[in-house]
Amino acid sequence: MSDNGRLHSPTAAIAQKHFIEDVGLLFETVGFPRMAGRVLGWLLISDPPHQSPTELAEILQASKGSISTMTRLLEQIGLIERISLPGERRDYFRIKPNAWTELTSRRLAQITAFREVATRGLALMGSDQPQLCDRLQEMHDIHAFFEAELPRLIEQWETRHATPIPS
Numbered sequence: 001m002s003d004n005g006r007l008h009s010p011t012a013a014i015a016q017k018h019f020i021e022d023v024g025l026l027f028e029t030v031g032f033p034r035m036a037g038r039v040l041g042w043l044l045i046s047d048p049p050h051q052s053p054t055e056l057a058e059i060l061q062a063s064k065g066s067i068s069t070m071t072r073l074l075e076q077i078g079l080i081e082r083i084s085l086p087g088e089r090r091d092y093f094r095i096k097p098n099a100w101t102e103l104t105s106r107r108l109a110q111i112t113a114f115r116e117v118a119t120r121g122l123a124l125m126g127s128d129q130p131q132l133c134d135r136l137q138e139m140h141d142i143h144a145f146f147e148a149e150l151p152r153l154i155e156q157w158e159t160r161h162a163t164p165i166p167s
Contacts, residue, residue: 016045020060035062036070040079043095050083050092078102101157108150115143 020041027037038060043051051059057067071093074080081096096102118140125133 019045033070033073035060035066036073038062039067039070039093040074040095043080043093050085050094052090052092054090056093078106101154101161104150105154108147108154111143111146111150115140115147118143 020038023041023044024034024037027040028034039056042056042059043049046059053064053067053071056062056071057064060067062070071080071082074093075082079096079099080093082091082093084091118136121136122133122140125136127133
């Protein structure tokens, strides 16, 4: 590895670039800026795991302004965190520990909100024309299902994640 985390092999460097772009495209499909996904993609594979804004701009060939905006967005959604290192004056970014668990837990609140809206819609429609309620009923039922099951899955994940895997 070189100092900025890139592999020396040209094949590995190309694979890294493809990975970064794939994460960027994935982020774009769920409504986030592609550059935010590219920042996240690099932070997922970088060595060291913390990167300065200047390093991110250089590796991703992006402006410092774009990096600043995207890191702020990623901090707000809880996927990365800003850190400082002893004896250094600049800040770094890294993937926040347990970011994915926290993000999934926050999704539960969104699922509950969707279920509650569907419940209100069903009450509004009444039972006079049940065929008109099918759309709302499906919305309600799937969100109620995930609202009930997701906490159990998160608990199972936390239990499994906390248990050391035997070698």
